[in-house]
Amino acid sequence: MFCTALNYICMRILGEGPDGGQDKACARARKWILDHGSVTHIPSWGKTWLSEITGAFMKNCMLHYAAYRNIYPLWALAEYRRRVPFVDV
Numbered sequence: 897m898f899c900t901a902l903n904y905i906c907m908r909i910l911g912e913g914p915d916g917g918q919d920k921a922c923a924r925a926r927k928w929i930l931d932h933g934s935v936t937h938i939p940s941w942g943k944t945w946l947s948e949i950t951g952a953f954m955k956n957c958m959l960h961y962a963a964y965r966n967i968y969p970l971w972a973l974a975e976y977r978r979r980v981p982f983v984d985v
Contacts, residue, residue: 897929897932897933897935897937897938897942898938898939898942898945900925900928900929901929901935901938901942901946902946903925904922904925904926904929905946907921907922907925908922909967909970909971909974910970910973910974911971911974911975911977911978914926
């Protein structure tokens, strides 16, 4: 559960849409997570990791400063990738 949840979170932070990824990987991961009881079923160390490192497990669904500081650069790169067309040199 932890690895699937972590991969799903990373794909979403990096700019994949809810149904994005190769062969709709985000949709399949989300379905698997929900079918197996959601991220509340991961071990306590996994919940700590998700809440302190990514900020993704906070009950109010808000990012605290430490998480924002860690996530914003990835989000900014994903936004840049999405908005600037790729030119093969």
